[in-house]
Structure formats: structure tokens, C-alpha cells
């Protein structure tokens with residue numbers, strides 16, 4: 001097979017991409033953080049110009065611990081407390097993703113963190129959805145087709161998850177396509193929020209759970225077996241249930257002597273999607289570096305792997321950059337990137353006919369011209 005377009009950043013940006021795991025409050029433009037802080041009189045930003053602020057977020061997030069990584073969100077959440085600010089951040093998010101060639105995205109945030117200036121949960125979600133719609137329209141005018149849907153997240157250390165699950169179901173016809181829990185993982189197991197997941201299941205509504213990022217297999221086991229999650233946020237520690245001979249090169253193309261445990265087998269057999277976020281995992285210390293990231297092992301073993309940004313601001317990244325890092329490290333070609341994209345589209349929380357339409361009309365034709 002010859003490659004019409006080289007697998008470089010320009011080509012990757014043109015390729016249609018699907019993003020399932022991206023936090024709204026982790027993806028602000030640094031300039032927007034500064035402007036909003038000025039508008040609302042937030043005095044505690046750690047830097048006063050765009051470049052230093054961008055650098056601050058990246059290095060502060062490079063902490064090697066999820067808990068410290070999460071502290072950086074205090075500054076973004078602080079400037080996202082009004083309807084106008086939420087709408088702007090959501091609009092810019094859709095525009096930025098579209099400019100990067102993302103054609104479908106599920107963007108998540110925790111409404112309960114945006115009530116400090118008097119908005120209620122419904123007003124918060126309404127503002128974000130308005131922003132996504134405006135962003136989609138602006139992108140379309142710029143010739144970029146994107147569909148952005150919302151996941152509402154409950155914070156796992158708090159006690160509002162049932163309320164947030166109800167919020168998800170209340171807004172299901174208006175752009176919220178699912179539910180999630182996030183925040184510090186150690187000490188806050190998924191089963192703590194069982195009533196919320198049961199509510200979602202009782203309403204035939206899908207959800208994902210951050211699990212297997214800062215904590216290992218027990219968290220994944222609870223998420224899939226007790227809570228019945230549809231996808232795993234990260235799920236990268238499923239690698240702890242996969243045995244490879246000592247000295248195996250994580251960048252190999254085949255892993256013939258592999259043994260899977262019960263949890264790993266279940267995740268693969270059931271095609272449970274893994275929302276993998278390579279750069280974020282390095283920053284929080286879930287993995288040492290991209291070279292030793294289990295992404296390749298999981299991809300070659302045919303787990304349902306998807307590529308995600310997690311927090312574009314904190315990781316100074318984009319979907320294209322995550323693709324490029326993986327392709328450089330593990331030698332992927334266009335057909336691999338297409339497979340990860342189709343995996344993600346199949347795993348989306350929109351309805352089957354909408355997923356199929358994007359696969360057949362946007363993703364496959366988009367890669368066909370690159371692969372030719």
C-alpha cells in the first residue's frame with residue numbers, strides 16, 4: 001500500500017478524528033482564562049500573560065500525582081461561574097476541536113462545580129449546550145463539520161452523583177448523552193455511587209467511569225462488574241491483568257506469549273471501550289513515559305482502544321498531537337489511526353444510526369484519501 005499523504009502533523013490534522021474523553025474545564029484557551037479572570041475579578045491566577053500561564057498549567061500538571069494534577073482545575077473552574085463564561089468556553093472548545101479535525105466529540109464537565117455565583121444545575125448545563133451549538137455553527141461557517149455532545153460528571157469525593165445522573169437523563173434529548181464520575185480515585189471507589197449508576201441503567205441511559213488511572217484493578221472490577229459501566233475512563237491499569245514474558249518490548253507488533261486474567265478477558269470479550277489518554281497518564285504518573293504506555297500492547301491485542309486528550313490545557317495537547325505521539329512511538333500508519341477512530345465512533349453514546357452515518361459518510365471517506 002502506498003501512502004498518498006505523509007503521516008505528519010498536517011496530514012493528521014486533516015484526518016477525521018473522534019474524541020470521547022475531554023474535560024471542558026481542562027481545555028480552555030490560556031488567553032480565555034486570563035480574560036475571564038479579569039472580567040470576573042478573580043485575583044489568584046498564577047501568571048499574568050498567556051505564555052507563562054500556559055507554561056504554568058503544563059508544568060503544575062506534570063506532578064506525577066493525580067491529586068496534585070487536579071489542583072490546577074481550581075483556576076479554570078473559578079472563571080467558569082457565569083452563564084456567559086460557560087457559554088464562551090464551550091463555544092471555543094467546539095471551535096478548537098473542529099479546527100483540529102475532530103468531527104465528533106463528547107465533552108464532559110461537572111455542573112456541581114459551577115454553582116458558586118448562583119446558577120442552578122439546569123442553567124449551567126443550558127449555558128454549555130448553547131455554547132456547543134454556537135461553536136458547531138461557527139465551525140460549519142469555517143467549513144469544518146463537527147458534532148459536539150455533552151457528558152455530565154459527578155465528583156467522586158462529593159455526594160451529588162444521583163442528582164447529576166438525574167440531570168443527565170433530564171437533558172438527554174437536548175445534547176447530554178451520558179454520565180461520568182471523576183476526581184481523585186484512591187479512596188473513592190465507583191461503588192460509592194452505585195445508586196447513580198442504577199438510576200442511569202433504570203433509564204436505559206449510558207455512562208462511563210474514570211477507573212484504572214490512579215488506582216488499579218479493583219477499581220476497574222467495581223466499575224464493570226458492580227456498576228455496569230459502558231466504557232472505562234482511562235482503564236489503562238487493565239494492563240496489570242495482562243502477563244507478558246519479562247523483557248517484552250512494549251512497542252512490539254505481536255505479543256504471542258501473552259496471558260490474560262479474568263478482568264482483562266472480560267473487558268476485551270465484551271468490547272468495553274478504553275478511553276486512553278496518553279499524555280495525561282504520563283503527567284499523573286499512571287505511566288512513566290509514552291514509550292512504556294500500555295496503549296500499544298492493548299491496541300495490538302485488539303482491545304477496543306480509543307485515543308483521547310483528557311485535558312488539552314494541562315497537557316498542552318490536541319487530538320492530532322496525541323495521534324502523532326503514538327504514531328511516532330509505535331509506528332502506526334493511517335489504517336491504524338482509522339481503526340482507533342472507528343473504535344471511538346462505535347463507542348460513542350449517540351444513537352446507532354448517527355454513529356453509522358459518521359463512520360460511513362465522514363470517517364471512511366476521510367481516511368480513504370489518506371490511505372490510497
Ligand SMILES: O=c1[nH]cnc2c1ncn2[C@@H]1O[C@H](CO)[C@@H](O)[C@H]1O
Pocket residue numbers: 023024025026066070073077108109110113153182183184210213280310311
Ligand atoms: O484524568 C482525570 N482523572 C480524574 N478526574 C479528572 C481528570 N481530569 C479532570 N478531572 C476532574 O474532572 C472534573 C470535571 O471535568 C475536573 O474539574 C477535574 O477535577
Ligand SMILES: [Zn+2]
Pocket residue numbers: 021023182210233310
Ligand atoms: Zn478524565
